[in-house]
Amino acid sequence: MRLSxxxxxxxxxxxxxxxxxxxxxxRTVQCGDFIKQDKDFHGQILMWLSAYSMKEDDDPIIDFDRxxxxxxxLGRYCAENPTSALLTAFESASK
Numbered sequence: 729m730r731l732s733x734x735x736x737x738x739x740x741x742x743x744x745x746x747x748x749x750x751x752x753x754x755r756t757v758q759c760g761d762f763i764k765q766d767k768d769f770h771g772q773i774l775m776w777l778s779a780y781s782m783k784e785d786d787d788p789i790i791d792f793d794r795x796x797x798x799x800x801x802l803g804r805y806c807a808e809n810p811t812s813a814l815l816t817a818f819e820s821a822s823k
Contacts (some may be wrong), residue, residue: 759805759810760810763803770803775790775795778798778822781818802821
């Protein structure tokens with residue numbers, strides 16, 4: 729049986745999630761703290777933020793190209809504004 733990319737991502741996130749028993753309040757994360765983390769962390773947070781920002785009537789579709797583009801915009805924004813709140817940076821980067 730072949731796994732879809734989305735299913736593989738969900739399984740991967742679930743496997744790493746059990747190893748990370750901590751809680752993260754994204755309201756307190758600054759850009760400078762975010763960009764210091766590894767790529768796996770970036771990917772997990774970007775996927776969560778992408779889902780969190782969906783409207784209730786949006787179709788449940790993940791546009792991976794858009795997630796990658798938003799990630800690049802977020803990286804640039806955070807590099808230029810390390811003291812900015814991550815949620816504020818994400819709102820700007822995802823436009």
